[in-house]
Amino acid sequence: MxxxxxxxxxxxxxxxxxxxxxxxxxxxxxxxxxxxxxxxxxxxxxxxxxxxxxxxxxxxxxxxxxxxxxxxxxxxxxxxxxxxxxxxxxxxxxxxxxxxxxxxxxxxxxxxxxxxxxxxxxxxxxxxxxxxxxxxSQSSNDSFPTVMHIATVLEITQRLRPALQLLQDRLRERSEAFADVLKVARTHLMDAVPMTLGQSFDAFARQIGHGIDRIDATLARLHLLAQGGTAAGTGLNAPRGFDAAFCQELSALCGADFAPNPSKFEGMASHDALVEVSGALNVLATSLVKMANDVRLLGSGPRCGLGELRIPDDGLTSSIMPGKRNPSIAEVVVQAALQAMGNHVTITMAGASGNFELNVAKPLIIQNLLQSIRVLADASRVFAERLVKGIEPDRARLASNVDNALLAVTALNPVLGYDRVAGITRAALAQGITPRAAAIALDLLSGDEYDRLVDPAAMAGHA
Structure with a gap:
């Protein structure tokens, strides 16, 4: 007992x-x-x-x-x-x-x-x-929002931001490694013009970079603290100068530059700064879903899908299909991002739930915000180290796709005009031949002329 x-x-x-x-x-x-x-x-x-x-x-x-x-x-x-x-x-x-x-x-x-x-x-x-x-010299009404800001700042700076920087670095490494690897761009899920695989990963890296910038832009308002407002924002029962002394002591303890909120009423009655952070996380989550889905689709197969990327083996498999390999890391990144998106809806509604001098959904806001930070940080780190770092292109598959890319003939528009180039793509598609062969068969260009005018590397900006 x-x-x-x-x-x-x-x-x-x-x-x-x-x-x-x-x-x-x-x-x-x-x-x-x-x-x-x-x-x-x-x-x-x-x-x-x-x-x-x-x-x-x-x-x-x-x-x-x-x-x-x-x-x-x-x-x-x-x-x-x-x-x-x-x-x-x-x-x-x-x-x-x-x-x-x-x-x-x-x-x-x-x-x-x-x-x-x-x-x-x-x-x-x-x-x-x-x-x-x-x-x-405190009240729950000013202490809890202060703790909300402290925890958020520390989790962003010590957990989320390093994970995002790692992911951006890994994406940049892949972009540089794949700078000369040609592929076919896809718009509307359909074949488009040639580009490089490096350009795809550069776009991913830039998305993460913008995400870091958005999160950093929220920190100034997070460093403003409600402490010293006590019960309603007036500072009742707190000695004069307590708020400034508190922020000086806190800053010395954790190495961050905290300052008193000049309006304790704003810091206690509303939590717009935390909703703002969640909004930045929501954009980051959107970016992660996009790139994780792109990676898993480009790596689909290995024989009956797009198969342009080789996804590193995570050691996991199917419970029924022996040896089956799935893009598990990409899938968990998507799930983590979707959770953060859902949290943002909750945080937005909770942020709007203040009445007069006090927001009364503080626990709900910080619970969801800290979960979003944690899962996005962890997912970004795992994505960087267990998937992005080990991605390799299937160069043979990519080269074959580029050779058969119908829309590479877009480069011929200035020479032949839109209608005749459209005839090349129709013939190539109908006869199951390359656009080069179709152009020759239609007696529009010689093989040498086609090769000179339709240069996928030049079209991708890498002549």
Whole structure:
């Protein structure tokens, strides 16, 4: 049987598992919000550690906490940031729209650990109190959105952006490696004019580059923090200068240049900055779907599909067809991107769900946003290293396709005119011969003239 301890709050006494660091408010919330199983990712909990560390340091500077209380709070919050208490955050994302219960969960864990460091048993709330001291100069209404911004900035800069840079680098490598590999372009899914495989991969690399630029463009607004607004944006119960001191301490802790939002009301009542980030992720997801689908279609086969690319073997196969190889990596990239697209719809609607001075869908916004960042980052990294890096062209298949490309004769338009060139393509298609043979058979050009005028490398811009 689990050993229990008794804690009390404004509503009376409540039993809590003796080895858990959370307190009465978290325990009560467990009995109220019995919805779902989705929990915040560890990165959000660690961001709370950073936020509480910076708050304690700022409170010490502003005279709202003495050193005897600030020191153990900072030490406990440091441990929270480092992941020691990940298992002590049992609540799901389905809670009050301000994120109050998770903020209180952090306050209680830190207070209990701080008191333990001071030689007191869990549950005493003395000398460090979760509300009076850990939550000093704060409200859930300004702390939770601050943590949302901290976690988003760190996940973008430390996880997503490196993964996207890796993918862009791998795509550029393939573009350079395939610079002289001719292929037939396709428009409307049908054969078009010659181009190079390198040009296709250059387009992919540029899509990712634009995606990086779009995400980077959102960071300035993410670095503006609501901390210091307390309950409604006015800063009630926070000492003068707390917001600036907080941002200075936080910036020193995590190496990012955070600053107070000049309008705490905007930072608490709306989350347009987070919706904006999600919009940039939505564009990135669109790019990933396009290129992953192109790669898997170009690699389809190996004998009865397009077969222009050789997809690296991932070691997986069919449960019934021996030796079958599928473009599994491309498929999972598409699924991750589709999830991010769906998340963006949810984030957009949740972002619009503020009333007056408070948005009340904060947990939903950050849960979906952090998932989008995580799956797009991981998918991009896996795509880069396990698929793009190992792609090779089937040069024989590509060369055969170029030789038989009907629309290469587009280069003859200035010489023969549109109608006579159309006659060449009709004859070649009807008789099952190359357009070169058709041009000769129609007595429009000699073989040497055709070869001089219809040069696929020159048409692709690589004479």
């Amino acid at each position: 689990t050993a229990m301890r008794i804690e009390s709050d404004a509503f009376g006494a409540i039993e809590i598992p003796a080895d858990r660091y959370w307190g009465a408010q978290t325990q009560r919330a467990l009995g109220v919000f019995e919805i779902g199983e989705e929990r915040f990712p560890a990165c959000l909990i660690h961001a709370f550690g950073l936020q509480k560390m910076a708050a304690a340091r700022a409170n010490l500077r502003c005279g709202a906490l003495d050193a005897a209380k600030a020191a153990p709070i900072i030490e406990a919050a440091t441990e929270l940031r480092g992941g020691r208490f990940d298992d002590h955050f049992p609540l799901t994302v389905w809670q009050t729209g301000s994120g109050t219960q998770t903020n209180m969960n952090a306050n209680e864990v830190i207070a209990n650990r701080a008191n333990e460091l001071l030689g007191q048993p869990l549950g005493t709330k003395s000398p460090v109190h979760p509300n009076d001291h850990v939550n000093a």
